[in-house]
Amino acid sequence: MRRIAAFALALIALTGAPAAAQVVPVTETVEVSYEVSDSGSERLVAPELSSPPAALPRGIASFGPFRVLDPGRAALVGVTDEASPAQFQAMLRAYPGIALIEMIECPGTFDDGANLRLGRMIHARGISTHVPAGGSVRSGAVELFLAGKTRVADPGSEFAVHSWADEDGREARDYPADAPENRAYIAYYEEMGLAGPQARAFYAMTNSVPNAQAKWFGAAEMGQWVPLN
Numbered sequence: 001m002r003r004i005a006a007f008a009l010a011l012i013a014l015t016g017a018p019a020a021a022q023v024v025p026v027t028e029t030v031e032v033s034y035e036v037s038d039s040g041s042e043r044l045v046a047p048e049l050s051s052p053p054a055a056l057p058r059g060i061a062s063f064g065p066f067r068v069l070d071p072g073r074a075a076l077v078g079v080t081d082e083a084s085p086a087q088f089q090a091m092l093r094a095y096p097g098i099a100l101i102e103m104i105e106c107p108g109t110f111d112d113g114a115n116l117r118l119g120r121m122i123h124a125r126g127i128s129t130h131v132p133a134g135g136s137v138r139s140g141a142v143e144l145f146l147a148g149k150t151r152v153a154d155p156g157s158e159f160a161v162h163s164w165a166d167e168d169g170r171e172a173r174d175y176p177a178d179a180p181e182n183r184a185y186i187a188y189y190e191e192m193g194l195a196g197p198q199a200r201a202f203y204a205m206t207n208s209v210p211n212a213q214a215k216w217f218g219a220a221e222m223g224q225w226v227p228l229n
Contacts, residue, residue: 045138054136055104056075056077057102059075061091061095063090063091063094065080065087066088071098074091074098075103075104076103076106078105079107079108080110084111085114085118088118088121088122099126100127103130103141103145104132104134104135106135107138108139109139115144116184119143119147119192120191127148127149128148129145129147129148129151130148130151130154131159133157135153135157135158138159139160142159142160143192146226151227151228151229153219153228155218155220156219157219158218159216159219160214160216161209161214162211162212162214164207165211166181182203193227194226
């Protein structure tokens with residue numbers, strides 16, 4: 001097991017029931033540490049502190065990084081990992097009417113393989129994805145946004161992409177273009193509805209930035225790469 005260093009985030013919490021609650025800004029510093037399995041590569045981007053964060057809802061139930069807002073909506077507010085597909089299934093068993101995932105604070109994933117399985121589950125279930133103003137979808141979480149039956153990104157939302165890196169530190173550009181490691185992502189994008197040339201162009205764009213860096217952009221630019229609703 002590897003441990004990711006703890007870090008502090010400024011979070012703005014909502015109090016009370018999400019549908020009719022009065023929004024009360026509460027700033028708190030939360031220290032988070034994660035145990036990471038060696039079974040899958042990790043792909044995350046730290047928050048861009050110059051951007052005001054979206055309000056994080058408390059919800060009515062939590063399943064790993066998912067928070068149930070009401071019987072028809074859930075929010076994604078954390079890092080996905082090897083447990084996330086099972087947590088997603090548990091959430092849908094408890095709340096089978098969920099049809100929308102609000103992507104609010106989504107840094108990426110600790111397990112790329114599990115993250116792609118989760119995206120396929122979201123897509124197969126016909127669940128839509130939405131990034132509200134102030135929402136941040138980064139790194140591996142971008143694959144989950146693409147999984148939506150419909151995809152909506154409000155003005156003021158942000159995205160960040162970069163190359164994946166395996167456990168040996170090799171990135172996409174270190175493999176032949178037709179290597180299985182690269183084909184797996186293009187196949188995923190095609191499953192999510194991107195045509196072949198569009199899938200390859202989007203994948204090339206994400207890998208234009210090394211894993212140690214990030215390319216940041218907003219909803220309008222995302223709409224130039226993938227269809228939005």
